[in-house]
Amino acid sequence: MLASVGAEWMKLRKRPSTWVLGGVWLAMLVFFAYVLPYLTADSDTGPEAAGALASTLPAELVGNAVAGYALFGGALALILGALSAGSEYGWGTVKTALTQGPGRLNVLGGMLAALGLALVGMVVLTFAVSAGASAIVASIESAPYAWPPVADIVTGMAGGWLVLAMFALAGVALGTATRGTSMAIGLGLVWVFVVEGLIRASASALEFLDTVQRALPGVNGGSLTAALGARTVEEGGAPGVSTLISGGQATLVVAVLAAGFALVAGWLQRARDVV
Amino acid sequence: MTATAALDRAANTSPATTEPVLVARGLTKRYGDVLAVDAVDLEVHPGEVYGFLGPNGAGKTTTMRMLLGLIRPTAGTATVLGHRPGSPQALAEVGALVESPGFYPYLSGHDNLRVLARYSGTPSYRIGAVLELVDLAGRAGDRFSTYSLGMKQRLGVAAALLKNPRLLILDEPTNGLDPAGMAEMRELVRRLGEEGRAVLLSSHLLGEVQQVCDRIGIIAGGRIVTESTVSELRGQADLVVVAEPLSQAHQVIAGLVGDGAVAQQGDALRCQVPAQQVAEVNRALVSAGIDVTELRREEKSLEEVFLNLTGSGTTTGSEAANEGGSHVG
Numbered sequence: 001m002l003a004s005v006g007a008e009w010m011k012l013r014k015r016p017s018t019w020v021l022g023g024v025w026l027a028m029l030v031f032f033a034y035v036l037p038y039l040t041a042d043s044d045t046g047p048e049a050a051g052a053l054a055s056t057l058p059a060e061l062v063g064n065a066v067a068g069y070a071l072f073g074g075a076l077a078l079i080l081g082a083l084s085a086g087s088e089y090g091w092g093t094v095k096t097a098l099t100q101g102p103g104r105l106n107v108l109g110g111m112l113a114a115l116g117l118a119l120v121g122m123v124v125l126t127f128a129v130s131a132g133a134s135a136i137v138a139s140i141e142s143a144p145y146a147w148p149p150v151a152d153i154v155t156g157m158a159g160g161w162l163v164l165a166m167f168a169l170a171g172v173a174l175g176t177a178t179r180g181t182s183m184a185i186g187l188g189l190v191w192v193f194v195v196e197g198l199i200r201a202s203a204s205a206l207e208f209l210d211t212v213q214r215a216l217p218g219v220n221g222g223s224l225t226a227a228l229g230a231r232t233v234e235e236g237g238a239p240g241v242s243t244l245i246s247g248g249q250a251t252l253v254v255a256v257l258a259a260g261f262a263l264v265a266g267w268l269q270r271a272r273d274v275v
Numbered sequence: 276m277t278a279t280a281a282l283d284r285a286a287n288t289s290p291a292t293t294e295p296v297l298v299a300r301g302l303t304k305r306y307g308d309v310l311a312v313d314a315v316d317l318e319v320h321p322g323e324v325y326g327f328l329g330p331n332g333a334g335k336t337t338t339m340r341m342l343l344g345l346i347r348p349t350a351g352t353a354t355v356l357g358h359r360p361g362s363p364q365a366l367a368e369v370g371a372l373v374e375s376p377g378f379y380p381y382l383s384g385h386d387n388l389r390v391l392a393r394y395s396g397t398p399s400y401r402i403g404a405v406l407e408l409v410d411l412a413g414r415a416g417d418r419f420s421t422y423s424l425g426m427k428q429r430l431g432v433a434a435a436l437l438k439n440p441r442l443l444i445l446d447e448p449t450n451g452l453d454p455a456g457m458a459e460m461r462e463l464v465r466r467l468g469e470e471g472r473a474v475l476l477s478s479h480l481l482g483e484v485q486q487v488c489d490r491i492g493i494i495a496g497g498r499i500v501t502e503s504t505v506s507e508l509r510g511q512a513d514l515v516v517v518a519e520p521l522s523q524a525h526q527v528i529a530g531l532v533g534d535g536a537v538a539q540q541g542d543a544l545r546c547q548v549p550a551q552q553v554a555e556v557n558r559a560l561v562s563a564g565i566d567v568t569e570l571r572r573e574e575k576s577l578e579e580v581f582l583n584l585t586g587s588g589t590t591t592g593s594e595a596a597n598e599g600g601s602h603v604g
Contacts, residue, residue: 007393015381092377096434099343099373100394101366107394274345 004102004110005117008084012114017083021076022122026129028072032238033064034133051236056137059146062156063229063237065130069160070222070230071192071240073126074167077119078188081171084111085265086181094274108269112172112262119164123157152229159228159251163221166254167192169261170217176265192218214245217257223250295320296442296473297342301351304337304497311337313497314351319475321441324468326488327477330585334497335477336374339446342475343371356442367395370440372448376431380420384411384430387419388437397438405433408463424451432460443467443474449483461487481577495585509575514548514556515540517569524565528556543569 012018034056041053055064088094097107131147138145147153174184196218203210213219222240227247231237245253299317303310312334319325327335340346342353344361358365378387388402406412409429414422422430428451435443448464449457464487468474478484484491485505492502501508518524521544528546529537536547548556553572560567 003393003396007390010386010390010393011379011382014386015379091379092375093379094377095340095343095345095371095373096377096391097394098345098361099366099369099371100391100438101363101369102394103363273347274340 001106001109001113004106005113006110007097008107008110008114009117012084012118015083018080018118021080022125025068025073025076025122026125029065029068029126029129030133033067033130034137038137048236053137053141055231055236056134057141057143057146058131058134058138059148060229061127061130061134062148062152063225063231064134065127066156066160066163066225066228067230067238067241069163070218070225071238073160073164074218074221074240075189075192077122077164077167078171078174078192079185080118081115081168081173082175082184082188083171083181084115084175085172086175086178086184089175089179090181098274104269105266108172108176108266112169112265115168115172116161116165119161119168122164123161126160127153127157148229156228159224162251162254162258163224166217166221166258166261169258169265173261173265173268176268215253215257217254219244220250220253220257223247224254227251293320296356297354297475299338299342299351299353302338302341302348302353303350304334304341304346305349310497312341312348315494315497315499317353317492317499319442319473321473322468322471323490324464324474324476324488326484326491327475327494328479328481328484328491328581329477329494331479333494333585335494336446338494339371339373339444339475339477343369343373343444345373368438368441369444370435370438370442371444371446372431372435373444373446375450376427376434378419378427378430378434381418383416383418384422384426384433385415387430388434391434391437395438401437401439405436408436409433410459425453425456428452429456432463441472443472443476445474446477447479448476449478449480457483481581485577493581493584500584505577508580509577510580511547511549512572512574514546514553515569515571515573516544516546516556516560516567517542518544518560519566519568523563524560524567527559527563527565531556531559545573 037052037056041049054060088097098104102110135145137143171184171188174188175181178184178187196216199209199213199216200219203213218240219242222242223245224247226232226241226243227250230241232241232243233239295318297317297319299315302312302315302317304312315334315338317338327338329335337346341348342355342360344359344366353360355365356368379390382390385402385406388406389399392399392402403412406415409432411426411429411433414426419427419430428448432445432448435445445464449460452460461483464474464476468489476484476488488505490502490504491508492499494500516524516528521539521542525537525539525544528544532546532548532552538545546556550572553570557567557570
């Protein structure tokens with residue numbers, strides 16, 4: 001298994017799209033979580049402006065860092081997962097890897113571990129960049145460097161990683177199921193940005209849809225990030241963040257969904273012919 | 276390819292054995308109503324280069340994929356080096372190139388082999404050795420996406436050799452190679468057999484199979500229609516005699532080998548005469564005062580044999596023409 005992790009990690013680390021996705025995520029984070037709120041606060045004097053400025057200060061580090069995971073970060077993680085699994089079929093490397101002899105589930109396990117490791121790096125970088133950006137804002141505004149407790153930061157990192165891992169696993173399952181990247185990414189993004197939104201919008205009118213939405217990846221990811229401190233949409237926070245579900249339940253559902261996606265990918269990998 | 280480069284085979288060469296390294300019995304694959312492979316029986320022995328010959332869509336690649344565990348058979352059994360196809364134990368000593376070589380386009384040739392070496396637990400010193408063997412060492416640092424078709428194919432062969440395998444399963448390994456590269460590849464395959472490795476080689480080039488393989492299995496419509504050595508398949512060479520008068524020559528030769536072994540074909544006689552009796556025929560014709568203008572042995576081509584067995588059409592492409600072989604399919 002360790003051999004497969006090493007092989008998968010090398011592939012992921014050297015793949016340009018991994019760094020492009022990471023770079024895009026960090027650029028979005030800085031712009032939407034720090035630059036935009038700061039400019040808003042700078043050009044206005046109302047209560048919204050004060051709230052926007054407060055969100056960029058060190059005390060809000062955890063909430064600000066994880067706020068984007070429920071939608072944009074999750075979408076990028078889904079793309080990363082779909083690329084990792086789907087490309088193997090497009091390039092014909094599935095057969096090359098499997099004929100080396102590590103075993104089908106061993107190869108998949110290596111891929112999931114490498115993705116998990118990459119997401120750890122992504123979360124750490126997110127928090128580091130957020131901390132740097134909020135320190136700069138605090139410095140400019142002469143605000144206190146009131147960092148959240150270490151335990152909150154660690155919890156935030158773990159929760160954020162879980163949300164990203166769930167989306168990445170969804171991408172792996174889609175990439176494996178469709179044996180490619182285009183369809184997997186297309187379906188994944190349509191689900192994240194369109195289908196979940198439509199279900200949420202209709203949930204107030206139809207009771208069964210309200211039950212359905214409580215099992216959705218995005219809703220639970222958003223509820224988990226809210227529980228970690230992210231501001232909800234109603235509070236002017238990032239899209240997808242809500243308090244519909246409690247933090248504990250959302251954590252459980254996210255973990256179950258992640259495991260479910262991994263099982264689907266594993267079953268497909270094990271059961272299907274490589275043609 | 277550097278012909279002088281050698282694999283360090285001695286490290287894991289097993290004692291010579293007559294036990295087959297690959298056995299398939301009744302191997303069958305059905306896709307819905309389509310029977311892709313129909314009860315294929317196959318044995319490949321150590322040191323043997325086994326040619327798998329058949330038209331496109333005959334079932335060669337599907338059979339190879341089943342032997343590598345990539346496809347599960349609908350029926351039948353197979354063992355590879357005594358293990359279940361696709362099991363880590365079997366694949367530990369099997370090198371494979373199936374259809375087009377699949378590699379990561381953003382990685383260099385060297386890094387692609389590093390990835391594969393990690394999967395298989397192969398020591399990294401093997402990478403340089405196999406790159407040298409396929410003459411890719413000079414371009415090993417370049418991205419795979421920049422390789423020509425021939426270079427990609429050679430990297431595929433390098434990957435197949437990476438584990439220093441006892442059994443090689445090579446699906447059309449000369450695809451995309453120029454004539455010189457094809458000749459070098461044939462030489463390499465022959466050498467691998469001489470080193471004691473077993474090679475299962477599929478090809479659509481009759482000439483290639485004829486030159487490289489010890490035994491041939493001809494597959495058509497998913498079934499192995501015959502299996503034999505090249506010389507057995509081609510049968511005994513006929514003796515073609517052009518002489519004057521032809522009717523008298525017919526009588527003389529028939530007196531030596533029997534009337535049933537002589538047939539007139541245009542202005543020549545086609546005779547089934549053992550090689551050791553050709554000189555005797557010549558002497559008898561000359562002694563009888565017959566003018567012999569041509570006396571030659573003519574073997575059936577593998578292409579004729581193939582066409583007779585499969586009823587398949589062949590085309591002779593420029594590539595095949597360059598190589599003196601026929602392109603099946």
